[in-house]
Amino acid sequence: MLFRKIKGVRIEGNKQMSRCAPLRDYLDPPVVSIPLLQGMSVLKPAVEVGANVKIGDIIAYREGFGAMPIHASIAGKVTAIKKVWHASGRMVEAVEIENDHSGALSDSIQPEKNPDGLDKEALIQKMIDAGLSGLGGAGFPTYIKYQTKCPIDTVIINAIECEPYLTCDFLMSIKYPEKLVKGLHYFMKAAGAEKGVIAYKAYNQAVEDAVKPYLERFPEITTFPLKDVYPAGWEKYVTEAVTGKTYPKLPSQVGVIVNNAGTAIAYADMVENNIPLIARNITITGEGITNPQNFYVPFGIKVAELVALCGGYQEGLDPKYAWYIAGGPMTGKAILIDDLVVNDTLGAVIVIPTPKEKLHPECLGCGKCADACPAFLTPTEIKRAYDMKDETAIRNLQADKCIACGLCSYVCPSHIEITDAVVKARDSLKKGA
Ligand code: SF4
Ligand code: SF4
Structure with a gap:
């Protein structure tokens, strides 16, 4: 096959708005509504209205392809199963939990006695038990990648975050560098891989600086800076840049698995403390937000609550002339966000005022x-x-x-x-x- 180098385009990043805002924990909201949809799979609830749940208790199951449990992100009472807006742009059923603010943890959340003694099978089982899905935007069940029959020699952590405006992966990586490295180490064991690579945008030197002290223990893990082009975070692009290999369908065909940085950090918590996937990082930003910020929040929290924590919308913002985007501006969905809730795929909400002048709708044939x-x-x-x-x-x-x-x-x-x-x-x- 003729080898063609994947192209990328330098685009305006607009990351300065939220890049300096620290990643802020906001883990105790009054209520969450955890969507009963993952990818294309509708989840089956495992709790009834009126039930009391602790953080990490199973509240639903994904069945069929990618089967795994889904967990409560706060402790409290299940008050409803009702429809909410989902990042996919659809209204979906969700389990509503009213917070009792006890912070009570499920009995299953316990430190693992000997995480380094876990074998490949046990490490993959952890992904299933914890309901681990990719936090890079696709929400694909992670264990499916690790059940591949292809021999894997390299696991790449994608800390690139190539979409404009988004900064929460960068901040997560520099806040939890040890977990990032350990998560990759466990992923490598689960894959039977000899090499691990943390790929990041070259201008985010802070990622390299943050992980460096933890790499001494893991000489098989290296870092790889990429140039600032879009879509440098695309699996195919990053695989080709790091290994020089291109593949027809899946990275595993050339011995590679790619995982997002946030997924690796969550996995370290799963392996070492049996904490299921119940929270994620998110950037709330755009010229239409008063004070753009990054948060670490439980699944099911209302985006409107986070917008309020950012000081609300810019004064004078006319909703008729604004884009409300769930996800990055390149791949996200335009959506009304007041009833939107955070799920595993939602890494950002962006509000951008749009120009009022008339655009040219005709194609210029410019190519x-x-x-x-x-x-x-x-x-x-x-x-x-x-x-x-x-x-x-x-x-x-x-x-x-x-x-x-x-x-x-x-x-x-x-x-x-x-x-x-x-x-x-x-x-x-x-x-x-
Ligand atoms: S959206 Fe599809 S057609 Fe458009 S640039 Fe990306 S890959 Fe190409
Ligand atoms: S060829 Fe048409 S659609 Fe493509 S970039 Fe030019 S104007 Fe836009």
Whole structure:
């Protein structure tokens, strides 16, 4: 196969707004509503209204592919099972828990006597028992990656956080460098891998400085700075940059597993203290937020509560002229956020006032979208094929290779939402398959 180096584009980061705000724990909200949806899987509740739960008690199960339990993120009483807004842009059922502020922990949360004595099987079982899913945005059950039949020689921790505006992974990495390194160490044992690599953006030298003292114990772990381009955090990009290898479908095909930095930190807590996945880091930012900040919060907390902690919306913000984005600006979803709750995939909420002047909706045929596409696609042709419902052309144009990175829309001088069209074309192939 002809080797083609993946392209990346330098884009305005806008990270300065929240980068200097420390990662703030906010773990004791009055109420949480934990969504009963993970990826495409609807979860089955394991508690009834009126039940009392402790932090870490099982409250639901994901069944079928990726089966695993989901846990209470605060202690208190289950007061309802009701619909809330989810990061996917859908309303989904959620388990509402009213906080009793006791901080009571589930009996299962106990220090592990000998974490270094755990073998591969036990380490993978920890991922299942703890309900570990990737915190990088996809929410994929982590243990599935580790049950691969492919031999794995390298585990890469993705601390790159390439989307503009987002800073909570960076802050998490420099706040918990020891856990980051230990999480990677346990991942390597679970994979049977000899090498571990922490990949970060070169300008985030603070990540390297923070982890360095902990690497002395683990000489098989190294760091790897990447240049500041988008989408440097895409699995394929980071795998190619670190190992020089490219793969057709999954990194495991070239002996690699990639995990997000926050996932590694959570895993260290699981292995050493049996703490399930119940919380995550999130950035609340954008020109429409008074005082952008980063938080570490329990799943199910209302985003509106975090916006209030940031001093609310900028004075004079006109909701008619603002984007409310759940996730990063390149791959997130536009959504009304007042009833949105935090789940495993939600790493940011961004509020951006939009220009009021009229945009140019017509395509200029400039080809910038194709030039920028890291998957080497021609978005305008895919859009044309989709508009004409020409499935053969969509297939021939390889729309299935789109990673929904949003770059084609980002670079378009006419501000055409070309990503939407390509993603719809891609998904139409899945439906027709
Ligand atoms: S969204 Fe899809 S088509 Fe657009 S640049 Fe990214 S990969 Fe290419
Ligand atoms: S970047 Fe925008 S204007 Fe240029 S070809 Fe692509 S869709 Fe058309």
